[in-house]
Amino acid sequence: MGVSGxxxxxxxxxxxxxxxxxxxxxxxxxxxLVMFLSKKNIEVTQVASLTTMMxxxxxxxxxxxxGSGCTSGHGICGLARLSVRSLIAVITFLFTxxxxxxxxx
Amino acid sequence: xxxFNVMSSFFRTTVVLIPGFLFGLGLAISGMLNPNKIIGFLSxxxxxxPSLALVMTGGVLVNYVGLRLYKNRHQPLxxxxxxxxxxxxxxxxxxxxxxxxGVGWALSGFCPGPVVxxxxxxxxxxxxxxxxLIVGLLVGSxxxxxx
Numbered sequence: 001m002g003v004s005g006x007x008x009x010x011x012x013x014x015x016x017x018x019x020x021x022x023x024x025x026x027x028x029x030x031x032x033l034v035m036f037l038s039k040k041n042i043e044v045t046q047v048a049s050l051t052t053m054m055x056x057x058x059x060x061x062x063x064x065x066x067g068s069g070c071t072s073g074h075g076i077c078g079l080a081r082l083s084v085r086s087l088i089a090v091i092t093f094l095f096t097x098x099x100x101x102x103x104x105x
Numbered sequence: 106x107x108x109f110n111v112m113s114s115f116f117r118t119t120v121v122l123i124p125g126f127l128f129g130l131g132l133a134i135s136g137m138l139n140p141n142k143i144i145g146f147l148s149x150x151x152x153x154x155p156s157l158a159l160v161m162t163g164g165v166l167v168n169y170v171g172l173r174l175y176k177n178r179h180q181p182l183x184x185x186x187x188x189x190x191x192x193x194x195x196x197x198x199x200x201x202x203x204x205x206x207g208v209g210w211a212l213s214g215f216c217p218g219p220v221v222x223x224x225x226x227x228x229x230x231x232x233x234x235x236x237x238l239i240v241g242l243l244v245g246s247x248x249x250x251x252x
Binding site (some may be wrong): 001002003004007008010011012018019022023024025026027028029030031032033034035042043044045046047048052053054055056057058059060061062063064065066067068069070071072074075076077078079080081082083084085088089090092093094095096097098099100101102104105 | 132192237
């Protein structure tokens with residue numbers, strides 16, 4: 001239901017592709033309009049070394065596939081549906097994220 | 106297929122551009138595309154910036170109200186039925202996967218939504234990021250089948 005699920009469907013040959021692509025295209029263009037209207041640049045900064053960034057990207061993909069969701073899927077849709085699985089997922093990823101920042105940043 | 110059906114099938118598919126676009130707007134306006142802001146939110150023990158909790162709270166509240174108002178009385182506007190997750194079990198993949206995702210999120214300050222939303226803003230950084238994320242998804246879904 002969230003972005004990781006939509007992305008996973010995009011690379012699953014059994015799932016429909018077109019609506020997923022269009023949703024993601026909308027998501028990618030929305031911020032462009034915000035920049036245009038506010039006349040301010042949105043800074044998308046690199047906060048770690050390139051190696052760490054790419055490790056992060058891999059772990060995000062790996063973790064959301066195994067855990068069936070991300071911040072939007074478990075965090076927004078799941079919590080709004082009062083799903084206990086999603087609540088456990090959110091507590092778990094917040095815990096490891098806070099711990100990672102505490103120990104490595 | 107009649108002209109009307111072709112149109113309605115075209116409409117049903119393309120209309121998702123609108124929620125996608127709104128989602129992108131929301132992420133940009135709320136500061137979710139700024140990794141420093143995310144790291145600030147996660148730095149609970151050092152100059153904590155709790156403001157992003159409002160993004161999640163706002164998102165959950167609006168989603169909850171919308172779902173409540175709509176779900177029990179209607180079928181969806183553009184589908185025959187809602188597609189909602191049915192699994193209830195708290196299992197090992199849920200915990201393990203979420204734990205791995207949390208580490209990845211904290212290392213860069215990005216989660217999947219903002220990765221997609223920022224791809225055209227910083228293409229040289231986010232396009233490779235996006236591709237490696239997809240590789241991770243593919244590896245993860247293989248591993249999950251064996252769990």
